[in-house]
Amino acid sequence: MSWLAWLFAPRQRQLPETAVRPPAPTAPPAPQPEPAAAAEVPPLLCWLLGLGAPADGPLRADEAAALARVDAVLALPGLPDELLPRAAALVPQLLAMLRQGEHLPVSAMVQRVSRDVVLTAEVLRLASSAYYRDRGQALDLQQAIQLIGVQGLQTVIARVVLKPIYDSTPGPWSLAAGARLWTHAEALAAQAAAAAEDVPVFDSYLAGLLHDSGWTAALRVLDRSGAPVTAPSAAFCVALERRAHRLFGRAARRWAITPLFADFGADAERHGLAGSPHALASVLRRALPDAMAALQEESQPA
Numbered sequence: 076m077s078w079l080a081w082l083f084a085p086r087q088r089q090l091p092e093t094a095v096r097p098p099a100p101t102a103p104p105a106p107q108p109e110p111a112a113a114a115e116v117p118p119l120l121c122w123l124l125g126l127g128a129p130a131d132g133p134l135r136a137d138e139a140a141a142l143a144r145v146d147a148v149l150a151l152p153g154l155p156d157e158l159l160p161r162a163a164a165l166v167p168q169l170l171a172m173l174r175q176g177e178h179l180p181v182s183a184m185v186q187r188v189s190r191d192v193v194l195t196a197e198v199l200r201l202a203s204s205a206y207y208r209d210r211g212q213a214l215d216l217q218q219a220i221q222l223i224g225v226q227g228l229q230t231v232i233a234r235v236v237l238k239p240i241y242d243s244t245p246g247p248w249s250l251a252a253g254a255r256l257w258t259h260a261e262a263l264a265a266q267a268a269a270a271a272e273d274v275p276v277f278d279s280y281l282a283g284l285l286h287d288s289g290w291t292a293a294l295r296v297l298d299r300s301g302a303p304v305t306a307p308s309a310a311f312c313v314a315l316e317r318r319a320h321r322l323f324g325r326a327a328r329r330w331a332i333t334p335l336f337a338d339f340g341a342d343a344e345r346h347g348l349a350g351s352p353h354a355l356a357s358v359l360r361r362a363l364p365d366a367m368a369a370l371q372e373e374s375q376p377a
Contacts, residue, residue, distance in 0.1 A: 117129075118307075118309065118312035118313070118316070119259070119290070119312070119316060119363075119367070120307055120311075120312045120315055120316065121306075121307065121312060122255065122259070122367065122370075123251075123252040123255050123256060123259065123290065123294075124248075124251050124252060124304065124307075125251070125255070126306050126307075129306065129307055129308055129309040129311075129312050130305075130306040130307065130308050130309075131308075132308055133308065133310060134308055134310040134311055134314070135308060135311070137302045137303065138302065138307065138308060138310075138311040138314075140300065140302065141296075141297050141300045141302040141311075141315075142311070142314055142315065142318070144296050144297075144299070144300040145293060145296050145297075145315070145318045145322075146318070148292075148296055148322070149318065149321055149322070149325070153325065153329075154292065154322065154325035154326050154329075157295075158291075158292040158295050158296065158322075159240060159288055159291060159292055159326055161239045161240050161242065162240050162288070162326065162330070165236055165237055165239060165240060166237075166330045166332065168236055169232065169233060169236045169237060169332065170331075170332060172187075172232050172236065173229060173232065173233075173332070175187070181217060181220055181221055182217070184220055184228070185216050185217045185220060188216060188220065188228075189216055191235070193235055194231065194232065194235050195216060197231045197234065197235055198216065198219050198220060198223065198227075198228065198231050199213065199216065199219050201219070201223050201227055201230075201231055202218070202219035202220075202222045202223050202227075203219075207222050207223060207227075210222060226276060226277055229277050230264075230268070230277065230280050233277075233280065233281060233284060234261070234264070234284065237284060237285065238257060240285075240288055240291065241256050241257040241260060241287070241288075241291060244295060244298070245298075246294070246295060246297075246298025246299070247298060247303070247304045248294040248295075248297040248298050248302075248304055249291075249294045249295055249298055251304050252290070252294055256287055256290060256291060256294075257287075258370065259287055259366065259367075259370065260283070260284055260285075260286070260287040261284070262366040262367075262369055262370050263283040263284070263286060263287065263359070263362055263363065263366040264280050264281075264283035264284035265280075265283070265366075265369075266283065266361075266362035266363075266365040266366040266369065267279040267280060267282055267283030267284075267358050267359060267362040268280040268283065269362075269365075270358050270361040270362045270365070271358055272358075273354060274335065274354045274355060274358060275333075275335070277333070278333050278335045278336055278339075278355060279355065279358045279362075281332055281333065281336050282336060282339060282355045282358060282359060283358075283359065283362055283366075285323070285326075285327060285330070286320075286323050286359060287319075287323075288322075288323055288326055288327075289318075289319035289320055289321070289322035289323030289324070289326070289343075290319045290322075292319070292322040292323075292325075292326065293315055293318060293319040293322055317347055317348075320343055320347060320348045321343060321344055321347075323340070323343055324339075324340050324341065324342070324343025324344035324345075325340075325344060326340070327339065327340025327343065328340035328341045328343075328344060335354075335355065336355070338353070339353055339355040339356070342355075342356065343356075348360065
């Protein structure tokens with residue numbers, strides 16, 4: 076399932092039990108097989124590494140040492156640029172494109188988008204998705220941009236421009252996570268956009284798309300720690316996930332893509348995701364389990 080389907084597919088609503096009552100059966104119904112138990116959702120770190128359940132037992136010595144390395148980074152005044160080396164160039168590029176797009180006429184946006192083959196392909200793909208198909212047919216790039224509007228164009232630009240932040244770097248942890256990190260970021264962005272209620276959809280989409288940058292930074296710290304890539308303990312999964320959220324906050328507070336997103340970055344430095352009162356934290360709390368469920372469903376054999 077593509078990110079477009081995740082983002083724009085209508086959410087099914089389940090009727091309450093009292094809404095429709097079937098007639099009473101005239102004979103006892105045939106026994107039905109017990110439904111299969113839902114697959115247990117693995118910790119995100121285990122899923123990123125392609126592992127199943129975490130290892131039994133308490134926090135190991137090598138895990139404690141690795142967490143201490145992450146804590147040393149969090150104690151610094153700011154996040155070292157080498158942990159997210161592409162962001163320093165990509166985020167300003169995104170900002171410039173978004174600001175120009177707000178004020179450019181459609182003809183000028185067409186000229187700018189058409190210079191980038193990947194961006195053009197993504198705009199056309201979005202315009203032909205099921206969400207927009209009922210609104211009209213886009214025969215060229217100009218019609219596609221008119222069809223998806225500013226919000227659709229913003230999500231496409233963000234996805235195309237920011238994807239290189241998740242490029243793998245040499246190191247055992249980063250290489251083990253590989254493409255799964257970007258796959259999860261796409262799923263989380265789509266589910267966050269779908270979960271947006273009292274906040275702008277684009278801010279929610281950004282929060283989902285960039286939240287895993289904290290995992291990118293965390294894995295790069297682990298690469299340098301010398302900790303072996305083995306099945307992590309459950310305690311390590313929980314502890315590292317909390318630190319990944321704070322690492323995201325360290326990066327996001329400098330990425331003033333939107334005021335709300337920058338405010339969320341500052342909040343992530345102060346609060347854990349579970350207890351944060353921020354509106355975007357609430358969106359992510361709803362989106363995270365939905366994103367993992369969608370990824371697990373997609374991986375099931377047909």
